[in-house]
Amino acid sequence: MSNTSGAAANEARVKCAAFWGHDGKALAEFYAAALGWKVTETYGDAAAMISDGTTRYVFYTAKGFEAPRWPQDELVFHLDLSFDDVAAAEDRLISLGATKPEHQPGGTHWTVLLDPSGQPFCISAHRG
Template sequence: MTENNAAATGAVKCAAFWGHDGKALADFYAAALGWKVTQTFGDTAAMISDGATTYVFYTAESFKAPNWPEDELVFHLDLAFADVEAAEQRLVELGATKPAHQPGGKHWTVLLDPSGQPFCISAAGNNG
């Protein structure tokens, strides 16, 4: 192994998500995070960013939300907020739903985004 591993070092440039309506999902997460929609791609996709992190959301006509918790998840987001109760209320107003199954106890809350995909919210600084 060489001392210069620059060629083997990478960075995540963007994460991509699929749902029933990519643009609506981008709007949801932009509002949830206080970010901006930075680019749209026709009627089927949109990108959001805070200037450092970027997510792109695509429409997939054959998208099927996982039947959580029965189905294993391939990927999900953990979002942190200073006021989790206020964030939960705001996210539900934006279109999230709260499933009955809540395995996080007092540590995190599971919500489903408008496409039915689970994501978690917790207090900023809470790693578990």
């Protein structure tokens, strides 16, 4: 059945995105600090949620988690974060537990970092 008014009758919205790692709570704390958000809920020792009040991410502990062997393995999903000062952000993220792999395919456009679980994410400058 079509909706002739132009508005979606039952429009979906993303409730949250979920990530798995070797320590879900530690990963939540890393991304909360990286984004300037807060850990808003914890679920025992296995998971935690972070939010800025509108967007939510939940991080789960996965037994037997193995980080992708990037760049050999293709990635299913990753985050791209942007900052006013990319160099300062890189230094801060590394101080929070990120690492910088040798392989950097972004040139001057973006930098790849690995979160504490070894999963790649990218940082770049805000673009207007």
